[in-house]
Amino acid sequence: xxxxxxxxxxxxxxxxxxxxxxxxxxxxxxxxxxxxxxxxxxxxxxxxxxxxxxxxxxxxxxxxxxxxxxxxxxxxxxxxxxxxxxxxxxxxxxxxxxxxxxxxxxxxxxxx
Amino acid sequence: xxxxxxxxxxxxxxxxxxxxxxxxxxxxxxxxxxxxxxxxxxxxxxxxxxxxxxxxxxxxxxxxxxxxxxxxxxxxxxxxxxxxxxxxxxxxxxxxxxxxxxxxxxxxxxxxxxxxx
Numbered sequence: 001x002x003x004x005x006x007x008x009x010x011x012x013x014x015x016x017x018x019x020x021x022x023x024x025x026x027x028x029x030x031x032x033x034x035x036x037x038x039x040x041x042x043x044x045x046x047x048x049x050x051x052x053x054x055x056x057x058x059x060x061x062x063x064x065x066x067x068x069x070x071x072x073x074x075x076x077x078x079x080x081x082x083x084x085x086x087x088x089x090x091x092x093x094x095x096x097x098x099x100x101x102x103x104x105x106x107x108x109x110x111x112x
Numbered sequence: 113x114x115x116x117x118x119x120x121x122x123x124x125x126x127x128x129x130x131x132x133x134x135x136x137x138x139x140x141x142x143x144x145x146x147x148x149x150x151x152x153x154x155x156x157x158x159x160x161x162x163x164x165x166x167x168x169x170x171x172x173x174x175x176x177x178x179x180x181x182x183x184x185x186x187x188x189x190x191x192x193x194x195x196x197x198x199x200x201x202x203x204x205x206x207x208x209x210x211x212x213x214x215x216x217x218x219x220x221x222x223x224x225x226x227x228x229x
Contacts, residue, residue, distance in 0.1 A: 104155040
């Protein structure tokens with residue numbers, strides 16, 4: 001079992017709709033979770049971090065964390081073509097020097 | 113804030129030569145920097161963790177004598193690919209975390225695309 005799992009996609013969502021990206025992790029004691037966006041040919045860009053159960057909103061983005069079920073999700077409201085990218089989920093590695101464990105990423109395509 | 117630069121952004125070199133990639137934190141200090149490699153259509157692969165003033169910690173399977181890392185200051189880490197071969201062609205990306213915080217957020221540089229001919 002991979003430590004951080006994401007559906008590779010592609011996930012196709014019509015413009016203006018809500019895009020829902022999911023991530024599950026295996027280490028029950030994980031405390032810190034991150035969503036990054038990576039455009040093709042570019043480096044990852046931090047979108048949101050979440051540390052507590054529940055929802056965290058930032059503009060059109062909402063991160064949701066459920067530690068009991070060991071999943072974290074990212075919702076993108078009013079999806080725009082510019083949101084088309086690969087979204088990477090990362091979880092803090094508990095036994096390391098600030099390292100993150102990365103999911104393989106979900107490719108999101110927003111169709112005009 | 114939390115801007116990381118990399119130089120060069122792309123480089124082409126001949127097989128057998130060495131290439132140095134610089135990673136700088138521009139507006140913050142970073143005691144810990146990370147070096148990743150990413151092949152086309154694949155996810156990030158952590159190569160090593162670079163700590164200011166001490167030896168880097170390499171991930172399993174990464175040759176430390178081939179990928180030399182130096183983190184001489186709180187704002188600069190370098191990765192040198194020695195005796196490069198075509199299979200070393202990849203996208204190399206560094207990241208850094210802000211010193212003095214409890215945050216585990218990593219901020220990425222724009223990456224360096226290496227092509228070995």
